[in-house]
Amino acid sequence: xxxxxxxxxxxxxxxxxxxxxxxxxxxxxxxxxxxxxxxxxxxxxxxxxxxxxxxxxxxxxxxxxxxxxxxxxxxxxxxxxxxxxxxxxxxxxxxxxxxxxxxxxxxxxxxxxxxxxxxxxxxxxxxxxxxxxxxxxxxxxxxxxxxxxxxxxxxxxxxxxxxxxxxxxxxxxxxxxxxxxxxxxxxxxxxxxxxxxxxxxxxxxxxxxxxxxxxxxxxxxxxxxxxxxxxxxxxxxxxxxxxxxx
Amino acid sequence: xxxxxxxxxxxxxxxxxxxxxxxxxxxxxxxxxxxxxxxxxxxxxxxxxxxxxxxxxxxxxxxxxxxxxxxxxxxxxxxxxxxxxxxxxxxxxxxxxxxxxxxxxxxxxxxxxxxxxxxxxxxxxxxxxxxxxxxxxxxxxxxxxxxxxxxxxxxxxxxxxxxxxxxxxxxxxxxxxxxxxxxxxxxxxxxxxxxxxxxxxxxxxxxxxxxxxxxxxxxxxxxxxxxxxxxxxxxxxxxxxxxxxxxxxxxxxxxxxxxxxxxxxxxxxxxxxxxxxxxxxxxxxxxxxxxxxxxxxxxxxxxxxxxxxxxx
Numbered sequence: 001x002x003x004x005x006x007x008x009x010x011x012x013x014x015x016x017x018x019x020x021x022x023x024x025x026x027x028x029x030x031x032x033x034x035x036x037x038x039x040x041x042x043x044x045x046x047x048x049x050x051x052x053x054x055x056x057x058x059x060x061x062x063x064x065x066x067x068x069x070x071x072x073x074x075x076x077x078x079x080x081x082x083x084x085x086x087x088x089x090x091x092x093x094x095x096x097x098x099x100x101x102x103x104x105x106x107x108x109x110x111x112x113x114x115x116x117x118x119x120x121x122x123x124x125x126x127x128x129x130x131x132x133x134x135x136x137x138x139x140x141x142x143x144x145x146x147x148x149x150x151x152x153x154x155x156x157x158x159x160x161x162x163x164x165x166x167x168x169x170x171x172x173x174x175x176x177x178x179x180x181x182x183x184x185x186x187x188x189x190x191x192x193x194x195x196x197x198x199x200x201x202x203x204x205x206x207x208x209x210x211x212x213x214x215x216x217x218x219x220x221x222x223x224x225x226x227x228x229x230x231x232x233x234x235x236x237x238x239x240x241x242x243x244x245x246x
Numbered sequence: 247x248x249x250x251x252x253x254x255x256x257x258x259x260x261x262x263x264x265x266x267x268x269x270x271x272x273x274x275x276x277x278x279x280x281x282x283x284x285x286x287x288x289x290x291x292x293x294x295x296x297x298x299x300x301x302x303x304x305x306x307x308x309x310x311x312x313x314x315x316x317x318x319x320x321x322x323x324x325x326x327x328x329x330x331x332x333x334x335x336x337x338x339x340x341x342x343x344x345x346x347x348x349x350x351x352x353x354x355x356x357x358x359x360x361x362x363x364x365x366x367x368x369x370x371x372x373x374x375x376x377x378x379x380x381x382x383x384x385x386x387x388x389x390x391x392x393x394x395x396x397x398x399x400x401x402x403x404x405x406x407x408x409x410x411x412x413x414x415x416x417x418x419x420x421x422x423x424x425x426x427x428x429x430x431x432x433x434x435x436x437x438x439x440x441x442x443x444x445x446x447x448x449x450x451x452x453x454x455x456x457x458x459x460x461x462x463x464x465x466x467x468x469x470x471x472x473x474x475x476x477x478x479x480x481x482x483x484x485x486x487x488x489x490x491x492x493x494x495x496x497x498x499x500x501x502x503x504x505x506x507x508x509x510x511x512x513x514x515x516x517x518x519x520x521x522x523x524x525x526x527x528x529x530x531x532x533x534x535x536x537x538x539x540x541x542x543x544x545x546x547x548x549x550x551x552x553x554x555x556x557x558x
Contacts, residue, residue: 013486013506017375037487097347119486119509121371121378123355128311128343137418138311140340143480153422158309159257159336159434161426161481167419177487178480209352210387212378213366218512224519224529229538232550235518238534240554243516245495246438246462 001056001147001169003047004109005080006100006126008062008090009071010036010119019215026120026215035071038115040078041182042175047113048079049180050147056110057081061103063096065089069198076193077185083198092208093121097129102204105134110150110169116141116176127174137171143178247275250327251298252318254337255290256283256307262435263333263393265296270391271331272297273360280321280410282306282314287407294403302410309337309421313414315344320412322349322386334390335434342390352382355390358513373486373509392513393434394492433482436465439493439514441484443469443507445500445521445540449477454544455499461551467491469501485510497547499540503528520544 011017011031018027035044047058060075062068063086072083086099104112112134117124124141131138139145143162144155150169155162157176185193227235239246249271253264271277278300279293290301302325304317318341322330330345332338334356346353357380359368364381370392371378433439440459446452452466459466466482473483484491486506492513499520501507508531511517519532520543529535536543 011372013509017372019376092352093343094346094350094353097343119373121355122373122490123343123353124339125343125346125353125355128340129347131312132315132344132347138340138344139419140311141336157336157481158424160432161424163309163424164422165419166422171418177483207383209346209350209384210354210380210382212371212380214379215371216377216379218375218377221531222533224532224535226535226537229536229543230546232543232546233553235534235536235547236550236554239495239516239518240558243495243533245516246551246554 001050001054001111002107002109003051003056003058003111003113004104004107005039005044005047005058005060005075005113006062006130007039007044007060007072007075008036008118009033009064009068013037013119017217023214023216033071035074036115036118038117038119038175040075042177042179043113043115044075044078044080045180045183046145046175047111048183050145054147059084061086061100063088063090063099072198073193074185076196076198077189078183079189080196082196085198085200086203087200088203092210093123093125094129094209095206097126097133098206099203100126101130101133103201104130111152112170112172114172114174116174124174127172131172134172137167139165139167139171139173141176142173143176145173145179247329248325248327249275249277249329249331250280250318250322250325251277251331252280252341253333255281255285256309258283258285260285260289260293262398263335265293265398266393266396267331267333267391268293268296268298269398270360270396271329274329278302278325278327279405280304280318282308282317290407291404294405295400296398297401298405301405301407303407304410304412306414308414308417310417310419311340311344313417314341315348316414317412318345319348321410328386330386330388332388332390334392338390342388346388349386350384351386351388352384353388353390354380354382357389357391358395360396370513374490374512375509392492394437394494431463431465433465433467433484433491434489436491437493438462438464438495439467439491440464440497440499441467441469441501442472442499442540443501444471451541452478454541454548458497458544458548458551461548461555464495469507498528499544501528502526503531
């Protein structure tokens with residue numbers, strides 16, 4: 001089984017979010033980049049588990065600059081066999097999806113994994129776009145995936161529940177919580193990752209479809225108003241008359 | 247501007263966030279709604295109250311993003327739509343990006359406001375910790391509207407309902423079974439949410455959370471540790487790795503307010519925090535705080551709500 005896992009970087013979940021250059025750029029100073037948690041914990045680990053069960057190969061792909069090589073090595077340390085980096089600064093989701101599908105279309109992957117979203121842009125876009133560009137089925141926001149030959153059984157989240165679906169390879173799947181458990185790379189994995197192949201390919205020309213012109217931080221919350229635990233009538237009154245939510 | 251709004255009505259009714267999406271579209275341009283399933287025509291005509299001029303119905307219950315995307319692209323082309331709107335929910339997240347790649351039209355996910363004069367649209371980014379102002383570079387655009395962003399305004403009018411037939415192509419996905427959440431109010435649709443965490447000490451104590459939720463007409467939710475240890479089902483888990491919600495009222499009992507939890511709830515309009523620890527970080531994000539024991543506060547709050555409901 002040949003599996004491709006799309007990996008992107010995201011700021012550590014505890015990063016302070018700030019912007020520079022007149023609020024047009026994310027302020028990277030002091031920010032530690034990690035593998036986007038949905039890509040790592042769920043997509044990559046499930047891909048490796050499937051390889052362990054059924055044999056095959058796990059390749060990661062990242063659209064990024066040499067600065068991204070450290071997160072790619074982390075993915076290799078967790079257990080991917082090899083990695084591809086498309087050598088360009090990632091702009092919008094479409095251009096990333098386009099580069100990945102251009103690479104993937106000649107490689108006959110059985111499964112293309114993405115995380116359900118990145119934690120910086122929360123766009124949940126990549127898997128859907130890749131599936132459309134490659135004209136294959138898409139299982140969006142899946143919490144489980146089992147393979148039996150070339151038939152996959154997956155759980156996908158639907159409004160108010162879960163749907164069990166069947167699909168034949170090749171397909172694209174976006175992975176959410178439940179798909180796998182986080183794996184911490186061991187020393188052997190980290191050593192092995194240094195010598196695993198990381199192929200750099202040049203991008204194909206593609207214009208971004210959207211553009212984030214600027215950013216802002218949410219209005220700061222007003223001071224919390226404290227209410228005595230014995231006085232819940234007052235809280236109800238405030239929720240009704242002041243907040244107007246009940 | 248010509249607007250196409252896709253809404254899912256396979257459940258047989260029109261969800262609030264669907265009315266909201268229609269409302270949103272009608273404030274941008276002349277709005278046509280596209281839907282599928284076997285919903286009552288009169289109910290669809292009532293979408294005129296939210297600004298729809300026309301409703302197209304295709305007779306299919308498919309939930310395959312590939313097929314839905316084909317259908318929406320066909321309708322957008324037939325109607326010459328330059329703005330396509332989907333709700334930024336589980337279905338919108340699956341089809342929005344497919345339509346974007348299919349039409350090579352810019353997709354703006356997580357919109358929380360109408361476009362401004364320069365067609366920039368405010369969106370949620372960094373898990374609710376910031377806003378991004380996003381603009382499409384293409385003549386057509388797709389907008390994923392975050393539910394409960396602009397609310398619903400009801401007016402007058404009836405929409406004209408007509409059949410729509412487009413070629414969906416084959417589906418690669420077979421639905422084997424469906425496990426629906428038991429119970430009352432869907433968390434993602436709920437305007438009021440009562441949530442609790444490890445401070446409740448065990449699943450047997452959730453009765454008081456459910457009682458309060460019932461009195462308010464609220465949905466119940468929980469923090470990640472509570473879902474992970476199996477006290478509550480995973481679909482109740484709100485937070486960075488669970489689901490993100492933005493109800494009008496979020497009441498959190500016995501949840502300290504880790505940054506990952508806040509990421510899922512910080513878009514709520516009003517937050518009430520109940521915690522024994524006055525230093526709990528959640529109080530910094532709260533509008534109303536009660537430093538006290540959830541075991542005492544929740545039943546008292548429930549009584550107060552019941553009294554209020556009886557008199558109003």
